[in-house]
Amino acid sequence: xxxxxxxxxxxxAVMLDSNTVRFALxxxxxxxxxxxxxxGQRLALQAGxxxxxxxxxxxxxxxxxxxxxxxxxxxxxxxxxxxxxxVQGPSQIIDPAAFSWEHRHWQGRPWHEAVIYELHVGLMGGxxxxxxxxxxxxxxxxxxxxxxxxxxxxxxxxxxxxxxxxFAPQHSYGTPEQLRQLIDQAHGHGLMVLVDVVYNxxxxxxxxxxxxxxxxxxxxxxxPWGAAIDFRRRQVRDFFIENAxxxxxxxxxxxxxxxxxxxxxDADFLTAFSRRVRQSIAPGRQVWLxxxxxxxxxxxxxxxxxxxxxxxxxxxxxxxLTDEQEGYYADFHPxxxxxxxxxxxxxxxxxxxxxxxxxxxxxxxxxxPPSAFVLFLQNHDQVGNRALGERLTQLCPPPxxxxxxxxxxxxxxxxxxxMGEEWGSEQPFLFFTxxxxxxxxxxxxxxxxxFAGFKAFADPGQRAAIPDPNALATYSASxxxxxxxxxxxxxxxxxxxxxxxxxxISAHLPGCxxxxxxxxxxxxxxxxxxxxxxxxxxIDMNLGTGAVPCMLPLPxxxxxxxxxxxxxxxxxxxxxxxxxxxxxQPPEHAHD
Numbered sequence: 001x002x003x004x005x006x007x008x009x010x011x012x013a014v015m016l017d018s019n020t021v022r023f024a025l026x027x028x029x030x031x032x033x034x035x036x037x038x039x040g041q042r043l044a045l046q047a048g049x050x051x052x053x054x055x056x057x058x059x060x061x062x063x064x065x066x067x068x069x070x071x072x073x074x075x076x077x078x079x080x081x082x083x084x085x086x087v088q089g090p091s092q093i094i095d096p097a098a099f100s101w102e103h104r105h106w107q108g109r110p111w112h113e114a115v116i117y118e119l120h121v122g123l124m125g126g127x128x129x130x131x132x133x134x135x136x137x138x139x140x141x142x143x144x145x146x147x148x149x150x151x152x153x154x155x156x157x158x159x160x161x162x163x164x165x166x167f168a169p170q171h172s173y174g175t176p177e178q179l180r181q182l183i184d185q186a187h188g189h190g191l192m193v194l195v196d197v198v199y200n201x202x203x204x205x206x207x208x209x210x211x212x213x214x215x216x217x218x219x220x221x222x223x224p225w226g227a228a229i230d231f232r233r234r235q236v237r238d239f240f241i242e243n244a245x246x247x248x249x250x251x252x253x254x255x256x257x258x259x260x261x262x263x264x265x266d267a268d269f270l271t272a273f274s275r276r277v278r279q280s281i282a283p284g285r286q287v288w289l290x291x292x293x294x295x296x297x298x299x300x301x302x303x304x305x306x307x308x309x310x311x312x313x314x315x316x317x318x319x320x321l322t323d324e325q326e327g328y329y330a331d332f333h334p335x336x337x338x339x340x341x342x343x344x345x346x347x348x349x350x351x352x353x354x355x356x357x358x359x360x361x362x363x364x365x366x367x368x369p370p371s372a373f374v375l376f377l378q379n380h381d382q383v384g385n386r387a388l389g390e391r392l393t394q395l396c397p398p399p400x401x402x403x404x405x406x407x408x409x410x411x412x413x414x415x416x417x418x419m420g421e422e423w424g425s426e427q428p429f430l431f432f433t434x435x436x437x438x439x440x441x442x443x444x445x446x447x448x449x450x451f452a453g454f455k456a457f458a459d460p461g462q463r464a465a466i467p468d469p470n471a472l473a474t475y476s477a478s479x480x481x482x483x484x485x486x487x488x489x490x491x492x493x494x495x496x497x498x499x500x501x502x503x504x505i506s507a508h509l510p511g512c513x514x515x516x517x518x519x520x521x522x523x524x525x526x527x528x529x530x531x532x533x534x535x536x537x538x539i540d541m542n543l544g545t546g547a548v549p550c551m552l553p554l555p556x557x558x559x560x561x562x563x564x565x566x567x568x569x570x571x572x573x574x575x576x577x578x579x580x581x582x583x584x585q586p587p588e589h590a591h592d
Contacts, residue, residue, distance in 0.1 A: 009242045010052075010235075012079025012167060015061060015095045024054040025067055025077070026235045027212040034068040038090065042068070050235070051213070061095040075208045079239065080168045081246075082176050083152045087164050087206030096250040099180045106187040108254045108286030109143060111306050111414070112371055112509035115498060116194065117142040118379055119419040121150065122157055123479045127174035127182045134189045140422060140491070141498025144192035146257060148380060150179070151198065154205035155434025157475045159380065160196065161259065162203030162433060166243045176251075183251055192254035194288070195247050199240045200263035201225035205439060223263045231266035241276050248277065248287060255288030257309075262294040274304035290374060296348045296362030301372045307414055310373040312349035314382055316340035317404055320523060320543045321396040326454050330356045337525055341517035344411065344527040344539075347373050370412035370529060371509050377401075377408055378418040380429065387451045387466045389428030389478065391421065399563055399575035400543050402493060406562040406577035407541050409497040410505060412512045412529050417494075420480025424490035430467050432475040440470045500559055504581060508532045524548045524572060534584035541577040548572050553580040 013023045025033055028051025035043045035057065045053035059065075064084075066074045076083060080091035117137055124130045137145065149160030152168040160170070169179050183193045201223055202209070209216045216236055221228035230236055247253045256277075261270060274289055281287050291300060291308040301308055315332045316339040318324065325333035332339050332349070339349045347365035355361050365372075376382070383391055392401050408415050420427065435443050448466045451457040457466065467474040511532030518526040523544030529537045538557075542548050550572040552565075557580040566573045 009079075009246070011239050011242055012077055012081065013059075013065070013091070013093055015093065015097070016056065018095070019058055019060055020056060021059040021063075021093055022054065022056045024052060026051055026239075027053055027067075027069060028215050030069045030212045032070055034071075036066045036068050036074065038064045051215070052235075059093060061093050061098065063093045064090040065093070066090050069212045073208070073211060075212075076165065076206075078165060078207075078209055078213075079242075080152070080165050082171070083165055083168045084171050084175075086156075086171055087152055087154050091168070094176050096176075099177055101180075101252070102184050103187040106252070107284055108288075109190070109192050110286060111288050113502075113506050114144050114192070114288070114414045115142050115409075115501070116144045116146050116374065116414065116416040117419065117422075118146045118148065118196075118376075118416055120148045120159070120380070120478075121173045122170070123475075124419065126172070127169075127178040131182055131185050134186055134191060138189040138191055140495055141502060142191065142417070144194055144254065145186060146194040146196060146416070149196045149198050149259070152206075153203055153434075155436075157432055157434045157472075159384065159432065161198055162205070163198055164203045164205070164207040166197065166199075166240075167246055180251060183253060187252075192288075194255040194257055194290070195251075195253050196257045196259055197244065197247070198259045199229070199243075200260050201229065205435060221265055223265075225263075228263075228265055231264060231269040237269055237272065241273055244273065244277055245280055249280070254286070255290060255306075257290040257292065259292050260294070261291050267297070267300070270300060271304050294361070296350055296365070298348065298351075298363045298365040298368060301365075301368055307372050307374050309379070309416070310343065310347070310375050310413065313340070313343040313373065313375045313413070314377065314379075316343055316349060317377060317407075318382070318392075321392065321400055321404060324395075328356075335522070337519055337522050341519055341525050341527070343373075344525075345514040345517045366514075369509075370512055370514060371414055373413045374416050375408055375411060375413040376416040376418065377404055378421050379416060380418065383418060383429040384431050384478075387454070387457060389430040389467075391425060391428065393424050393426050397575065403541060403543060403562045403575050403577040405493065406497060406560060406579060407539055409494070409501055410537075410560065410579045411527075411539060412505065412509055412514075412531070412537065415501075420482075422491055422494045423480075423482045423487040425480040425482065427480050428477060429480075430474050430478045431469050432478060433469045435470055444468050444470060497560065500579075504559060505531070505537065508535070520550055520572070521548050524550070526550065530584075536582040536584065538580045538582055539577060540572050540580075542572045542574060545574050547574055552578060553582060557582050 013021050015021055023035055033045045033053035043057050045055045068074050077091040081094035082092040084092055150169045151163030151166035153162045156172040186193050217227040218230040219227055288306045291305050316336050319329050319332045319336040342349050347368050348362050350362035351364045352360050448463040457463045508531035513530055515528040515530055524542035526540045547566050552569045559579040561578045563573055563576045
């Protein structure tokens, strides 16, 4: 039988049986704590050691409650399992054992089979409507859906990174039972489910921890979101580790993507986190841990984590496709092709070199397998953090995008797609929130101020055109919609490429290693990898507007070509990617 979080948790309200709940709150600054039930009952928690208040009480599933601190401060449970009325409402007791899993024997899938599809549950309609999309995604060739953060946020709509109650699925998406149904049905379609979790900060509205558990934060270190979380404390570490265990055991998700761990300021926590998670997983079950980490710490990928979002690879490809060079793209311009070549052969581009601010970034990564890196052309950050949320369909020629998609889906790195890109969606993905009053004004003006250094928004009038994050229209405009004119063309491309990946590449990624790259021009290169079965995967890519000289492999070795090739074997067509599988032999002239 799978473990449940009540066997692993110390924080929050967990059911011990159908009529008994253990309540626990870490409140080291409080003198007394009571549970207030909707019936009007006030039940005292007993003060224990190290700031804990707890009690085992006769309460049934579905009951709503708050904590009352020192007789006057009424708050929701920070480890609430559901907030049916939002962050300011009462918490609700949830019994995870009440759900009957149809696919209870699901054990996950190997990481080398991963083709990840990142999505925002709200924009897809919620937990229940998303179930209807699962057959389409499985037929496309997707093997994992990645849900942007689910923890309860203020209001009805949010990217999810303003969460204040990480244990409670966002109430506007549906109920915990509906989330379990979504995950169960995904498993039935052979799809893994990954959840994006935010452990580096809490959102700005609805979090009262500082009023009774100030030890959650450390005032000597700050992040872009305020005082840093104090991971030196066991209670704080356990809070977030128990959150991960809840998703993995109560909801049976297949993996977690940890957001912005570079803001955690405690590498020991990350290794302890991984160790606790791995120890909790039964033999035979496959669970995957993925990082977002601007620090490019290759050592975390050696054994603690399975993969990392490769922003370096995205940034190099984006510069090659768009020639943009403002903001962090300045680090990849000029000589973007050199940086892409290093990414394809060694993983990270920055492995200790200084960035545009003169700060060293990253550690050597050439020893890691290509599957330790998650590559993408678009995701919520790279689209949504643009002022107008434009997708690549708006920013580069379709043939160049087609060539880049071919590299993405047939390289040995783990590919990630962003919702809507598989049908060439032209709808923007904008930054949206649901804040009010002064906080809404601060978020709107702060968002616009972020772009003051960009030429297109140097004038205040131009910045005023940046959509208001709190407007309902901003959220509505971000819902991906298929374009009838181009939908079939793009879907056919993604489907064909993913079929080729599944047939020729995925099974041979274990043991895969890079053999090097050869730069042809400032827009073209050749890359080689030796697959686990000994064969050589070769990718020739030209994102330029003219043909380039290149001695191409024999047509009999060809897996796919993104456009009609130039006649003969001595030129690579413009805006073209050619993918070949060669016999086991070292390629000529390959180098980093």
